[in-house]
Amino acid sequence: MFDLTGRSALVTGASGGLGGAIARALHAQGAVVALSGTRREALEALAAELGDRVHVTPCDLSDPAAVERLVPAAEAALGALDVLVNNAGVTRDNLFMRMKDAEWDTVLAINLTAAFRLSRAALKGMMKRRFGRIINITSIVGVTGNPGQGNYAAAKAGMIGMSKALAAEVASRGITVNCIAPGFIASPMTDALSDKQREQILASVPMGRLGSGADIGAAAAWLASPEAAYVTGQTLHVNGGMAMI
């Protein structure tokens, strides 16, 4: 089950904790992976850890020209692109009334517009081969909202709507488009929380623990697999029961 042997995948934001975990999960199931991100050293380190079946394709998603080059570069490295994971994201939190245009624009550009451009570029090959998996990493915040994250919530909710529209367009070509919406996932950011803050967060999670990157990676591996062929336009919430939607 969930065998990805012979499949190739591009994961954006692979220099971060979540993207790295997703790349590891796809690789463990047999896929060839291209790791994209802004920090080349982190990508090289992950590539060294994974060993074979791995390529490094750095990209700054805030640069539209670089975004346009990423899919062709990945296709050149991988031979073809079967699975695109739009995972890269940034936050620029601020109270709505204080939010700067630049904070809004940056978050929309990297979290939503880059995912649009990369998906558009990847579709050509997927249409021809009658197979594709686009997996967009959204957030629980895109569904529930969160104070201080008007920009981030808008981008993540936008991703869900975009995925549904695209899923309807390309389903007949064997291409599925789905979202994964993580809840609270352990990361350097959550490590920095005080015990009290951590307690408060965990009180809202029925499972009583933070999620791990591996929890998200497993969801991505399933969505990428042949077994998930009939699942499209969906948002899979992986949040320990924090929100049941």
Next chain:
Amino acid sequence: MSDVAERVKKIVVEHLGVDADKVVESANFIDDLGADSLDTVELVMAFEEEFGVEIPDDQAETIVTVGDAVKFLEKASADK
């Protein structure tokens, strides 16, 4: 029928699964040959591959009949 027209016809028959005798110059991909809008995008991609040319989006939108495709590709092939 020109060589270009033959190749166009072959692609249309293959992609849309229609009878070859329906693929005439005046045939509209959507109205006469049952293509949906995504099929027309795929046809353009197939033409690009077959003829080794690039068909920009604004040009692609003007190709609505078999004859349009033949005319465009004859010109594009001659310009190469």
